Amino acid sequence: MTTWAPFAIGHGYHSDVRAGENTGKERIAVIGSGNWGSVAAKLVATNALSHENIHDEVRMWVFEETLANGEKLTQVINKNKINVKYLPNVNLGVNVVADPNLENTVKDATMLVFCTPHQFVESICKQLQGKVNPNAKAISLIKGMEVKPDGPVMLSKLITKHLGIDCSVLMGANIANEVAMEQFSEATVGYKADTSIAKSWVQAFATPYFHVAAIKDVEGVELCGTLKNVVAIAAGFVDGLGMGNNTKAAIMRIGLKEMIGFSKLLFPTVSDATFFESCGVADLITTCFGGRNRKVAEAYARNGGKRSFDELEAELLGGQKLQGVLTAGEVFQVLKARNWEKKFPLFATVHKIAIGHLPPSTIVDYDNESAQKLHRNPSVGVIG
Ligand SMILES: NC(=O)C1=CN([C@@H]2O[C@H](COP(=O)(O)OP(=O)(O)OC[C@H]3O[C@@H](n4cnc5c(N)ncnc54)[C@H](O)[C@@H]3O)[C@@H](O)[C@H]2O)C=CC1
Ligand SMILES: O=C(CO)COP(=O)(O)O
Structure with a gap:
């Protein structure tokens, strides 16, 4: 358990904190910040603070937008730790940093959590090509698929194809607002073959109110x-x-x-x-x-x-x-x-x-x- 430095509260912190660091710890980035993406960030941020093998900071990519009051969504999230547009009234955790820059979000990350609406995934993957750590692993929380001329492609496969990294999935009976309120629920990780990868994802997501089981059936x-x-x-x-x-x-x-x-x-x-x-x-x-x-x-x-x-x-x-x-x-x-x-x-x-x-x-x-x-x-x- 790492004690979170008070200076970070209410301010977030910036990419230079990461410069030159090589802690040997996993570093989690969340790609997406909608209703479920924000809850995913909250879950992994809780675990990042309680597991020594995971770096405290969880960076979350935000498709930037300007709110009705003229403020940028990322600025508001970093100030209040609340995604006022997609998950109001829920504290994401002091260690969640909203970042409008996709490339910067994944820089140094070893565990990539994909959680955007499925129609945006392919263009995001194209932007990320050559930008992610080749030893990183991914997980997709996205419910959807792509259909190509030669047939359907599951998004986990699409992520692997574009980025060349392993991709598991996490799905379940998980209405985001209920998980955000920490009401008991369960989820399933689907993994390809490597049980150590499955264990890493279970560790990253499971909490006393969010039970995660892993099965070898990604499709x-x-x-x-x-x-x-x-x-x-x-x-x-x-x-x-x-x-x-x-x-x-x-x-x-x-x-x-x-x-x-x-x-x-x-x-x-x-x-x-x-x-x-x-x-x-x-x-x-x-x-x-x-x-x-x-x-x-x-x-x-x-x-x-x-x-x-x-x-x-x-x-x-x-x-x-x-x-x-x-x-x-x-x-x-x-x-x-x-x-x-x-x-x-x-x-x-x-x-x-x-x-x-x-x-x-x-x-x-x-x-x-x-x-x-x-x-x-x-x-x-x-x-x-
Ligand atoms: N909300 C839920 O209860 C659950 C959702 N899911 C799945 O998670 C995935 C993501 O859903 P949510 O996080 O709920 O998102 P959401 O439905 O809240 O979608 C809005 C998100 O899309 C982003 N967005 C809008 N235009 C974009 C663009 N052109 N490019 C990239 N991003 C853009 C917005 O900034 C926002 O972050 C979906 O596949 C959904 O089925 C899975 C379990 C529960
Ligand atoms: O996937 C979900 C719950 O597990 C949420 O479904 P909806 O996108 O229909 O809200």
Whole structure:
């Protein structure tokens, strides 16, 4: 445990503090400072102060913006240690330093935590090429994927491809505002092969109120976090249409089946057990009841699809970003390219509703032969 120097309180401190240092300790940088990115910084900052092998300072990259009062967001964060725009009223920790300069944020870092909305990751990675420590390790907390001409690419893979470093993932039933309030929750680290890397990430994130388990199924964990956002959009439609709990539970069950089917078709190594971890069924439940995707989809359905998702996102989320609508579009590209549309009717329908090609009411109106085959598994004796 390092005692934090009082001079740092309320002032933050600057990159020259790092100059010439080679402490042999891990140094954590967080790339992203939205709602969850800020909570991620709080979690690792707590652990940085309590673990001798981690340097105290946690640098957090902020996509700079000017607030209504004319102040820069980074200046306000460094003054008050609160991200007033994306996580108001929560102290991030005296050792969190907001930095608008991406390159400076990762300079000297040995552990990189990626947490931005998924649509920005590739351009961030391009800016970071050749700028990160080649021995660093990364973890992605980002729920989403990219679709390239030759197929879908998970973001952990994209990060590894651009930066040449190992990338694990951390997903779970983690509504940011609840974790920020230190309410008990769980998360899952998905790692590739090296258990020492998995242990480092568990150490960096786990706290008494945030339990982290690691499993060797990076694609399974990442696909759970990615695909549940599409199901959450469907759950929001059900809420907006005024349908009841049974309907929502049915949509969640069908959605879970499609998550499992889609994940296993893409990566046959994905394990069934992964869906029972926090990243799987628990995240599906929390997002379908309390998430932003659900909230905006509910408003979309309530308005009969007459107001766009972009408009409702801007109105309801105050700068925070939805992932589910983009992900539904990305999943749909895969379904089209592989002729899988009939295997995943819920995913396909969510996309068609979100782009206005179908009315929200069709969320419960997609039973075709293929869907019946997929959702009613004869091997467990279910008929009808
Ligand atoms: N908020 C939550 O409860 C949780 C979110 N996640 C995932 O974490 C990831 C990040 O989400 P949040 O931290 O909640 O972000 P957010 O939804 O609060 O997004 C806003 C962030 O995007 C940044 N931004 C806006 N335009 C940008 C640009 N052009 N380039 C780069 N950054 C830009 C903003 O500065 C801000 O930091 C997402 O994939 C999300 O699904 C995962 C678990 C929980
Ligand atoms: O991923 C989340 C909880 O684990 C948050 O989901 P939303 O983006 O829908 O709020």
